[in-house]
Amino acid sequence: MSAAGLKSVEFRREREAGWRELEDIVQRAERRGLASLSAAELMRLPNLYRAAVSSLSVARVISLDQNVVRYLENLSARAYLSVYGARTRPGAFIWSFFAYRLPAAVRAARWPILIAALVFALGGVTGFALVAQDTEHYYAIMGVDESRNPSASTADLRETLFRDDERPRDRLARFASFLFSNNAGIGMLAFALGFALGLPAFLLLFYNGLRIGAFAALFDGRGLSVELWGWLLIHGSTELLAVCIAGGAGLVLGGAIAFPGRHTRLDTLRLRGPEAGLVALGAVFMFFVAALLEGFARELITDTVTRYIIASVMLAAWLTYFTFVGRGRTDD
Amino acid sequence: MTSTLLTEVIDGDERRIVSPEGVPLTVRLADRGDRAAAFMIDLLALGVGFAAVAIFMLWLNAELELLSRHLFNALIGVMYFLLRSFYFTYFELRWRGSTPGKRLLGLRVIDNKGGPLLGRAVVARNMMREVEFFLPAGWLFSVDTSSPQAALFYLLVLVWLGILVLMPLFNRDRMRAGDLVAGTWVISVPKTQLLADLSPADATDSVYAFTTEQLSIYGVYELQVLEDILRKEASPAAAESEQKVCERIAEKIGWTPPAGHTVVHRRFLEAFYAAQRAHLEHRILFGHRRASKHDDEKREPA
Numbered sequence: 001m002s003a004a005g006l007k008s009v010e011f012r013r014e015r016e017a018g019w020r021e022l023e024d025i026v027q028r029a030e031r032r033g034l035a036s037l038s039a040a041e042l043m044r045l046p047n048l049y050r051a052a053v054s055s056l057s058v059a060r061v062i063s064l065d066q067n068v069v070r071y072l073e074n075l076s077a078r079a080y081l082s083v084y085g086a087r088t089r090p091g092a093f094i095w096s097f098f099a100y101r102l103p104a105a106v107r108a109a110r111w112p113i114l115i116a117a118l119v120f121a122l123g124g125v126t127g128f129a130l131v132a133q134d135t136e137h138y139y140a141i142m143g144v145d146e147s148r149n150p151s152a153s154t155a156d157l158r159e160t161l162f163r164d165d166e167r168p169r170d171r172l173a174r175f176a177s178f179l180f181s182n183n184a185g186i187g188m189l190a191f192a193l194g195f196a197l198g199l200p201a202f203l204l205l206f207y208n209g210l211r212i213g214a215f216a217a218l219f220d221g222r223g224l225s226v227e228l229w230g231w232l233l234i235h236g237s238t239e240l241l242a243v244c245i246a247g248g249a250g251l252v253l254g255g256a257i258a259f260p261g262r263h264t265r266l267d268t269l270r271l272r273g274p275e276a277g278l279v280a281l282g283a284v285f286m287f288f289v290a291a292l293l294e295g296f297a298r299e300l301i302t303d304t305v306t307r308y309i310i311a312s313v314m315l316a317a318w319l320t321y322f323t324f325v326g327r328g329r330t331d332d
Numbered sequence: 333m334t335s336t337l338l339t340e341v342i343d344g345d346e347r348r349i350v351s352p353e354g355v356p357l358t359v360r361l362a363d364r365g366d367r368a369a370a371f372m373i374d375l376l377a378l379g380v381g382f383a384a385v386a387i388f389m390l391w392l393n394a395e396l397e398l399l400s401r402h403l404f405n406a407l408i409g410v411m412y413f414l415l416r417s418f419y420f421t422y423f424e425l426r427w428r429g430s431t432p433g434k435r436l437l438g439l440r441v442i443d444n445k446g447g448p449l450l451g452r453a454v455v456a457r458n459m460m461r462e463v464e465f466f467l468p469a470g471w472l473f474s475v476d477t478s479s480p481q482a483a484l485f486y487l488l489v490l491v492w493l494g495i496l497v498l499m500p501l502f503n504r505d506r507m508r509a510g511d512l513v514a515g516t517w518v519i520s521v522p523k524t525q526l527l528a529d530l531s532p533a534d535a536t537d538s539v540y541a542f543t544t545e546q547l548s549i550y551g552v553y554e555l556q557v558l559e560d561i562l563r564k565e566a567s568p569a570a571a572e573s574e575q576k577v578c579e580r581i582a583e584k585i586g587w588t589p590p591a592g593h594t595v596v597h598r599r600f601l602e603a604f605y606a607a608q609r610a611h612l613e614h615r616i617l618f619g620h621r622r623a624s625k626h627d628d629e630k631r632e633p634a
Contacts, residue, residue: 006610007617009529019526027523033427053355062616064609066556067527067563073358074524080351081428081440081521084448090425093451101452184413185467192463195509253513270444270453270515277456277513284417 008063015055019072022048022079029082049079097278100326102285105278106245107322112255113248113279116205120244123209124216131217141214148215154222161224161231162302183239183287187246191280194253201250208243230307235293237315242286249279286318347505347517349446357446361506362439362520373433378419382412416466420458425451434518444505444517453514460510464496530562530605539593540603546585547611553624555612558605574601 025041025048034042056072063069106113130137135150142149148160186204193200212232219228253269253276260268293314301307345361386408393404423431429441429449441457443449468489475482475489500506505517561577564570578597581604582588589595612622 006606006613008609008613012529016526023526050353053351053353053357056357057355062613064552064555064613064616065529066559067524068529071524071526074522076351076355077357077359078521078523080357081442084352090422093425096451105452184417185462188417188459188462189467192460192509195460195463195513266512266515269512273513273515274450274452274456277459278452280459281455 008059008065008068011055011058011062012065012068015051018048018051019055019075022052023075026075026078026082030078034082045079046083049076049083052076052079097281100329101278102282103322103325104327104329105275106282108275109245109248109252109279112251113245116201116247116251117244119202119205120209120240120247123206124213125209126206127210127213127215128217128220129213131214132221135218135221138214138218141210148218150218150221154224157219157222158224158227161227183242183291184284187242187283187287188280190243190246191249191253191276191283194250194255194276195257196254199254201247201254205243205247212240227304230304230311231298233311234298234301234307235290237311238286238293238318239290241315241318242283242290245286246280246283249276249283252276252279289314347444347519349442349444351446359442359517359519360522362437362518364500364506366437366439366520367500367506367518370431370433370437370439373436374420374431377432378416382415385411417459417462420461421454424449424454424458429454438521439518440521441516441518444511444515449516453516457510457514457516460508460513464499464509465493468493468496527563530559530602530609539590540600540607542585542587542604542607544611546587547608549585549625550581550608551622551624551627552612555605555608558601558608562601562605571597574598577601 021044025037025045028036029045037045052072053076056069056076059065059069059072127141130141138150148157190201190204193204216225216228216232219225252272256268256272256276257265263271293310297310298307301310345363347359347361348356349359351357389404389408393399399407420431424441427435430439434440441449441454443453471489472486472493475485479485496509499508500511505511507517511517558577561570561573564573574597578595578600582595582600615622
């Protein structure tokens with residue numbers, strides 16, 4: 001029995017050129033990206049990859065040469081990553097995100113988002129009722145540092161809604177950026193806290209509702225309701241929607257862990273987690289828009305009617321976007 | 333459990349994923365230390381990048397006096413948020429599951445079921461990073477130290493950080509929270525070289541010839557141990573171990589050199605390796621795989 005007639009040696013001799021060619025292409029793809037490959041090489045890559053994978057299957061059975069098997073394992077895995085690695089590029093991902101992925105993900109998560117909205121509203125009603133009943137409750141909810149408190153005069157409170165600063169753009173820009181980082185952080189927090197069964201997301205939603213309710217009750221007691229909601233909703237129609245959407249994303253995540261259904265928890269999580277992540281990313285974007293509205297539009301526009309118009313237009317725009325855009329587009 | 337159907341633990345840090353062609357591929361989970369190092373490098377890159385851009389903008393703004401200090405600070409604040417939120421996502425999308433830090437250490441993010449790594453999985457795993465690291469780390473610096481609850485707050489934040497940052501230590505697949513949510517693994521992709529075949533045609537030699545009985549003693553395991561020995565770089569220590577192994581094999585299989593011939597250890601081992609491999613591979617073709625010298629072939633036809 002001579003080694004020259006060995007099937008595994010013959011097998012290697014026949015295929016080695018293909019492996020080497022694939023290794024060369026993969027190495028360049030790893031260093032400089034797929035874009036650095038020529039059109040011909042891009043055509044060859046899937047074929048060479050499939051050939052290497054089939055070589056691996058055969059080598060595992062017939063070859064006792066460990067090095068060949070290990071080499072093929074490694075080469076196939078590397079080629080697999082080049083062929084099946086991240087499918088989307090940043091630009092394409094951003095486009096598809098706004099064109100259909102985000103609205104589709106929000107539609108899919110409509111029930112958790114609705115639940116989040118209900119919890120938020122419940123907090124709001126509770127806060128309103130508590131402060132309307134006894135203004136002392138205001139301090140318990142908002143803390144004592146808040147300058148807009150029950151001891152302020154009605155004129156002062158009104159003033160805060162239509163304030164005109166000497167250097168408005170500076171203050172507001174700072175404000176907008178703070179709000180954006182802060183709110184977007186809270187949005188991500190609501191999503192990620194879903195990890196703890198969604199309970200913190202419930203608390204966060206309820207607490208935020210409570211504060212808005214308390215705030216509304218304070219102004220309502222002075223007959224400033226109409227002006228307050230104009231001041232609040234010009235950015236609030238966007239921001240409060242974003243709060244509910246971020247909370248809904250957290251509930252999706254919490255639901256996957258609490259009620260895994262037919263699959264294991266881990267499988268349910270990997271199934272719903274990325275979808276919930278898209279929803280949360282959408283909320284971060286909405287917080288960005290809201291912060292711009294809050295920082296700039298609200299301070300430049302002091303007319304209550306115009307504020308209401310902007311609030312309604314924004315709300316209608318978001319709802320239309322989430323309801324109708326990207327219907328029927330399904331991929332992966 | 334559905335996950336065990338498609339993926340299985342092979343050995344410690346090795347995992348098997350099934351490619352879309354249905355072929356199981358072996359991947360190696362990244363070392364936890366390597367991942368920590370990659371993250372540090374990314375943080376450093378993030379910090380240096382941010383500082384460079386901020387300083388440049390500061391200089392530009394001072395020269396041109398475009399923006400007031402407040403507006404400028406606002407811009408910097410937003411930039412910092414965007415940079416830390418999307419640095420990882422951007423690179424993992426653009427570099428197919430890698431960031432500068434991961435690339436330096438040879439790490440990649442993959443889908444743990446063998447599918448393509450989707451954009452939304454990249455988004456989800458990196459959005460969790462905000463809660464796993466950036467938010468609590470930021471809180472550590474924003475504590476009002478004069479407050480009586482400062483110590484308690486520190487403690488809570490540290491517990492939070494501890495649980496989430498150390499999470500990869502407490503599960504078999506070394507997943508952090510973001511990996512759990514996105515269904516991803518971080519693997520290490522070192523390069524394996526294809527070495528010369530140890531069974532070239534000229535390895536057979538009339539001096540070093542073996543009978544079928546002599547080749548029926550060892551199994552695949554011993555063959556591969558021998559392969560490792562033969563692939564070691566030449567050195568006095570290697571030559572010594574070759575001699576020992578050579579003597580042990582000759583004794584075990586009852587092989588003696590022809591009269592008046594001095595055994596060249598290396599030649600003997602190469603010839604024995606070639607003959608043994610040919611024999612075992614030949615047997616495999618007939619459905620008998622002898623795993624090791626302790627394997628009783630007759631009882632267990634593969």
